[in-house]
Amino acid sequence: MKKSQNNDPFWWSFFGAGGVFSSFFVPIHVLLLGLALPLGWWLWPEHESLLELARHPLARIYLFLLIALSLFHAAHRIRFTLHDLLLAHSVDKPAAFACYGGAIIGTLYAMVTVWTL
């Protein structure tokens, strides 16, 4: 049997996982950290206490997955949206490299950040 030349299913699985993760968890983080707390609807928790929360093993795993999977989800979607908007096949290869490459770099950076928090 000829080996499949199409690696879309590989990237799609991360797209799907990231879509689920980001759809459930991104809005509340934006609302809390981006609007509610900066606008003073609620007092910011103490720095030490937030740091302690983020250092919890489950929180580290959660934050890493949230960032990494969101990046892979977005990378896949941005790649195909560029294709749809620009109507040019020639854009696809560089777009794929830039999108997935960016997601991989972001994931490594997130890994280091979460690990050394």
Place this chain on the structure above:
Amino acid sequence: MDTQTQAPYKRFRPERYKPQMALSWWWQKPTYLLYILRELTSVFVATYAVILLLTLRALGAGGEAWSDWLTTLQSPGMIALHLVILLFAVYHSLTWFSLAPTALVLRIKDYTVPAKALVVAHVVIWLLCSIAIAAIVLTR
């Protein structure tokens, strides 16, 4: 005459058919526009992933870096950006949940859970998760 290299006569030449599509195709129908808006939510999801990463960097860099980052988050530009990100993020969530029944068919014996119930279940779980995270962060 060399007949080997000459292309045989063909009445129809599908390879020459190039459908003309304007670059502004997504502007031509409301459904197209909604589709592109749904796809563009990914730009804002990626932007937020980066902001969250920067937040963690600031959190880990000590009290002074943290209070500097909070000042940045309070600037009108960042508030406006977060408002836009929130709108797109919620649109992403709702469109994602509305697609769930196409990926997930839930059968209990002979009974197939209706698509609408699946979407509602997703939205309810989403709200519960959001409340839980808000509770965990705000009660610190």
